[in-house]
Structure formats: structure tokens, C-alpha cells
Amino acid sequence: MAKFLTYSSSLILRALAAGSPYGFEIMDVTGLPSGTVYPALRSLERKGFVRARWESEAVARSDSRPARKYYELTAAGDEELARVVERFPGLERALPDLSARSL
């Protein structure tokens, strides 16, 4: 069977689920350095737990900044998050619940 995710990867999954869709915001909420976050994101993408999409140019332009790459959980990612939460019980409380804010 697939190996368990590392704590960092699990934390990133959790951050994505909590509504932090791009790299630097994930770094901000998890406190992980960029050298950890990006490789972990790519690895999660290869494993099929997350997928990436480019933000629409129109939105970016209206914010007068370049388009970002957004990551989101796949169905498999959701399942995997449930598994890792069992494994790392502290995970649920490790992040402030941001979903409310983003609403």
C-alpha cells in the first residue's frame, strides 16, 4: 500500500482543505519554508491528491498582479486527508480555521 504522507505534506493537505490555495499563503499559515512547501505540493500532485490550475488572467489583472497557480484537493486528496488526520490527531487543531474567513 501507499506509504503514509509526511507530517509536512499532511499539514499542507490540511492547509489546502482549510482554504489556502497557493504556495506563499500555505507557507504563511503552516510556517513551513518554501523549500519544503513547493516540492511537497508537486509530490502531492504526482500522487493525485491535489490538482493545480491557473487563476484566470482577468481576475489577476483586476488585482493588478500576475496570475497565480492554485492548488486544490482531489477526491483522493480528501480521503487521504481523513487518513492522515487519524494518524496525526493534532492536525485538526494545528491551523486556524480559515474557511470562515474566505467566505
Add this chain to the structure above:
Amino acid sequence: MSGLRRQDGAALALVRASARLLPASQRAGWLREWTAELHSTSSASGWPLLRALGAPVDAVALSWHLRRGSGSVIADARHAVRSVVRRPISSAFVIIVLALGIAASSAAFAVVRGVVLAPLPYPDADRLVVVWDQNRSLGIERSGPTPANVVDLRTRSRAFEGLAAWYAGEPRTMSGWSAGSSSDSPEDSSGPTKVAVALVTADFFVVMAEPPMLGRAFTAAEVAAGDPVVVLSHALWRGQLGGDEAAVGAAITVDDQSLTIVGVMPPSFAVPSADTVLWVPWDFDRAYERLGHVPRGYRFLHVIARLRREATLEAAQTDVDRVMAGLAAEHETNRGWSSVVVPYKMDLVGDLRPALLAVYAAVTFVLLIALTNAAHLLLARGVGRRSELAIRAALGASRWRVARLLWFEAAILSIGGALVGAALGSVLLRAVLGLAPRDLPRLADVAFGLEGVLYSLAVGVAAATVLGAITVMAGVEAAGVAPGRARTGSGEGGRGRLHGGLVVGQVAAAFTLLVMALLVVQSLSRLLVVDAGFEPDGVLVARVFPDARKYDTVQKRLAYFDELRGRLDALPNVLAVGAASGLPMNAYNNVPSVPFAPINQELVPEAQEADVFMATVGYPQAMGMRLLRGRGFDDRDTTESTPVVIVNETLARAAWPAARDGGVGEQVRMGFGRARELSFQVVGVIADARSRSLKVEPIAEALRPHAQAPYVTMNVVLRTDLADPMQLAESVRREVLAIDPTQPVHSITTMSESLGSTVAPDRLSMWLLGALAGLALMLSAAGVYGVMTYGVRAQTHEIGVRMALGSAQRAVAMHVLRRGGGLLAMGVVVGAGLAWVASRAMSALLYEVSPTQPASYLVATVLLSTALLLACWLPARRAARVDPAIALRS
């Protein structure tokens, strides 16, 4: 904030630089993501540069993953290692076969490098040349220049920085040394020993440009003044003088003369030879003072010169030709003589060079055969992998990836073979050096060393390239076949042709080697049965050189040798005793070449010359020379009686061509130096002897009785019935010291040994070429056996069909044999062509054997056919026993 903006710039630069780590296809997207992220950071909060530090980490991780994912080099290499390890036996075979070839090749390379390629261990050694005199009309290829010629060459030639001469005179008696220049308390009391001395002209050490390790060389002033100075060899200094640095300035006693040691040479200095221990200054004007002039007729010197920096060898030759032409016009004795300039290194290793190059060529053939065998093995291994490769191809592996994988395997095996080969090669080299005769030149300079290892690796890389190419050709073809068909595919087709081509090449190489070896064997066997004109077996030779100043009168000398002969004759097991001033095959010959003519003709200098030996009563018997007519020397020949000579047949025929069996009773005149013409009565004629070398036709020779020409430097010859003449050595030493305790024997050897050392290079090349040809025969038989077995296995199905359709066992066996025979025949034809070229190149090695002599080709064909047909017969028999029922089911 300007601080923040500066950070932005730096962060962006770092991200851009990191992007370069990625494959081009990924770069744009990756860069876009990172710049977008950086943008939001700078506009919000935080430290963009700190965050950008993750970019290189991300880029490295991503690119590593991408490469691995698409089948990286590392993954293929890992796979290749696995597939080598998974077939341990066939891998080991490939490595061993390659190692054998590489070992032989690297050992031969070490010898060629040390002897032929490496420069001599002297400063700017490639500018050192030797000069020999030559007289084409007399058939003399090489003769030492005369002292006057040396003086003339030195003053008239323009190509040389310096030109020196040496003469390895008779060994001298060294009887001790004392510290301090005038102390008379000898510290060494080990008794007198005979040592090898070189008389050298003042500029000898200047030409060699090798400074003494201790002290200094002698000066031109010392040489001209005749000061009693000497330079020692490292060996003598370490041995007899205990390596004492105070030796410089001390005195040694040589032939009762006290010489002051001015310098000690380094251990690598070996000119004229490795056993030279003393260099004594030599000034022609002083040496020939009594004569009144420097002589122009005595040809005995060795000349060594240093070319000017800008002078080429050709320019030096032209320059010397000009000088010699001038001398020939001025002096009658120079007429017909020219000089040849030879690089010193070539002069030292000249005789060995063709043999070494032949061995090197032979070794290369063995390497090629080994390589072919390795290719057979790899191809045969490929049979089991056809389906694996085909599946890989079907799964989308490109041809390039399949090729890379096969190439990696070939490389691993080849480099493995090279490493094992280097280890084996150094062992082999030590064994060959142990077998080689000690007096072959420059063997001390031969070592395996780092160069041997690098050479092995270079051959390994070449092998990897070739083997890789061959397996790739076969493998990529297999990968193109559909997986289902690959399993039952017939062994014929492209791969069969590849195997066939390799077999033909292998047979050709083995054939060439066999012919080379057979030619050398024949050459040596002819050389060994050549009638030398004397009987070398059972002859002991003791060199006795009593000091000429102590034995300064005719009476003293005759008395000395009479007593010696009497004492030695009385020893048990001694059949005959004699002595001569020179011996066949001897380095210490003291034998003048003089013009001769019948008494009724004028003496024409250098028209015809004879070597004149001074010989005592009993010498021809002791040496086993055959007296054809007349008598030997006896008591009738004294200082007072008529001067007599014994001549050899060549001289008799040259002087009296009309008379058959002539000579005895005739008068012959001979010229000993200018205006010293003597006439002799011929009392006997002896059979011709090959005195210079077994390979050189006999020349005119004459023996003068020692009683009428009492030379002091003599070689005492004893014929014994003992199996090993050396058993007499101790008794001989004792008897010699019993006559005069201050005059020891210089050295004792046997005639067979001196004869053996003259054919040593021939013998060595015969053994080496023979061994290599044997190895080649074995390897190619193994290769052919492997290929035919593989062919039969691959065709089992087809054979089964044939037999099911009614083919007889015999016919099946014949089918296999026919294929083997066809390849063999083609190999022999190609090999004959190769051998023809190779054997002509080695004609310098051959004695009285034509390089294109058909017998060798015939014998090689028979040997090779027997071995190879046997190698085909076993698989043919296996094919005949194929059970069609089983074969068809498979």
C-alpha cells in the same frame, strides 16, 4: 520602500537562476508560478528573498524527479548492473576472456614502453647519438671509428654540441681504497677484484650532461695533464666503499696505480654498460705519444655525441657524410669508409626492437580474438533476452534507450575485464621479466606502473565501444521484433551473419599468429643447428687479464700462461686447455682486423681483412675447432722460429682461389698498422667458425701462436667431460691465484652460455609468440565452439522440422559442419592475406626463413582446421541427436 524593492530584485534573480536547472519544457510554467508568488509577497508582507531561497530546492527536486521519471541514465545504469549480476557465469566468462586479452596486451605494452618508447634516463636523451663507421664494399655494417677520425669529426662537424669517445678496455684489478688523498693505510682488505672500466675522453660527461651525484666529473685540464683521477659508479661506491661520502677525494688503487676519486655517478647512469664501475680519463695525444700521432687505422672506438638543439638527425648525417668524404679524399685509410649516425636509444635496443614489435602485434591479435569471443558471449546472452528487449520496445522504450542499456552492460563488463586484466597483466609482466635473459638492454626500465593500468582502462573503453556497438546492432534489431515472435525466432538472419563475420575475423587473426609463430620457430631451429665451427658444449671460459705492467716481458708472459696451462691441464676431468685473445661471441675480444694477401701480391689496405686471434697450443682442441689440413701449434713455434699462422677456410679460399684444399705451406702477408707488414707461413687450415654471431656468415680468420705474439689479455678455455663445466670454476680460480695472488680471474662462464645469450632475443620471441599463438588457437576454438553450439541451439526447432521431414542424422550433422567449414575456409583465406603482410614486416627477425614460405602457411592451416573442425564437430553431433518430437514441441 527601496530596501524591499532591492530584495525583490534579488529574489527574482535567484528564482530565474534556479529555473535554469529545469528542463526547458518545464521552465516557463515554473517561473510563472514563482514570480506570481513573489509578487504577492512583496506587495503584502514578509521577506521575499527568504522565501525565494526555496526556489533552487524546488527546482533541483523537480528536475531530479523528471529525469528519473523519464528513464534516467542512473536508472538504466542500475538496470545494467542488475542484468550483469543476474547472469554471473556468462558475465564472469566475458570478464575473464577480456581480462586475458587485456593482460597480455598491457604487459606487452609495458615492455614496449620501457624499452622502445621511454626516453633514456639522461637529460635531453633524444639528442644523444652514436656514430659508427661503415664500409659497404667490405660488407662491414658497423665498425668502431678510429681515434684520428674522432678528432677530425669533433673539429670538422658542425651538427654536434659535443662528441666523445669511450673504450671499454680490459677489466682492471682494483685492490683497495684509502681515505685521504695520500694516506697509505688501506681500509679495505677484501682482496683484489677485477672491475669493468671505461676509458672516456674529456668531454664524455659533458656530452652525457649527467652530473655526478657526488663530487664532480673530471675537467679537460685534468685529462690533458694526465692526472690520476677517476669517477665511480653508484654500485661500486655503495658496495665496496660502503656509500661513504668521504670517498670523494679518497684514492683507490687500480692496477697498482693510485687514482683520486673526484665523483660518483647516480645509480641510473649505465654508459657504456650497467656493469661499468670506473670511468678513467683518456687523452689521445698522451695515449699515442709513443706512436707520434693519433692512429687512423685502429677501428675500435665507441662514439657518442650530442646533437645541437636545432640539428636534426638527417642534418647530422649529411654533416658527417661531408666530413667523411673529405677524410676519404685526404687519407688512404679512410677510402671506402663512411659513418652512420644512429640515435643512442636505437643503438641500445636496435636488436630487440623488431622482436618486441612482433610480440606487440601478436598480442594485439590475441586481444582481438578475445574481444571477438566476448562479443560471441554477449550475443549468445542476447538470445535469452530477445523477448525482454522486445517487450521493452513494445512498452514504449525508444531504440535509443534499448541501445543505451546494452551499451551500459558492455561497458560494465569491459571495464571489469580491464581491471582484472591490469592485475593479471602486472603478474604476467613479472613472469616474463623473470624468464627474459638478464643482458637484454633496458629491461631494468620496464615496469607496469600507472601507465599500464591506464593503458588497460583505455583498452577497456575501446572494448566497451566495440562490444557495445555489436550488441546494440543485434539488440536493437531484436527490439524491433514483436514480443510473440521473438521467442521462437530462428538464429539465422542478421545475427547469424554477425556471428559468422566475427568467426571469420577470429580465425583470420589466429591464422596470422600461427604463421608468425611457426616462422620464428623455424628461424630459431635453423639458427640452433647452424654449424658454428666449434663445439660449445662442455667448455668453460675463464677470463684472465694479468697486469701488463707487471708482466712486461715476453718471457714473463709466456711463463705465466705456460704455468697456467700446465696447472689447469692437471685438473681432473679436463680434456684440453688453451687460451686465445678473443673468443667467438665474446664482448672482450682483443682481435685486430688486418689486411692480408698472398705473398706474391701487394697488400691493399682494407681490400680484404682477416680477424687475427692470438692462440696458445691446445686452443683449437679445447674449443672444438676442426683442423682440416696441416698441423696445430706446438713447441716448434717460438719467438725465434719462422712466424706461422693457422688460417680458416674462408681466408684460404680468398687468398688462393685456384687451389682446392690449398693453404698449407703457402706464405701470407698481413699488415699490422702502418708500415708494419709481416709475412707468415701457413701451417694449418681450420674449418670456418661463426665468431661474430650465429647469424653472420664466417669471415676470414687467422690464428697466430701466442708464443710469437704474447698478448697478456687472454681467455682461457677448458674442455671437460663434466656435464656442467661450471663445476670446475672454483678449481680454476684457485689455480690462477696460486700462480699470482695479486691477479685474480676476471670472470668465469661457459661457452654454451655466451652462445645462448646471442640467441636469447630469438629464443624469447619464439617462446612469447609460441605461447600467444597457442592462446589464440585455444581462444578461437572456444569461440567457434560457442558460436556453433549457439547456432545449433537457436536452430533446434528448424532441425526438428528437417528431421521430421525425413532428413538423416548424418545430413543434419553435415549441415552444421558445412557452415563451420565455410567460415573456417573464409577465415583462412583472410588470415593468409594478413599473415602475408605481417610476416613480411617481421622479416628482420627471421634467419634464413622466407617470410612467405609456404610450409608455415600449410602447417597453420592444418593446425587451425583440426582444432576448429573439432570445435564444430561436437555441436554437429548434438544437432544430429535432436529428437524431432521434442524439438517441434519446444
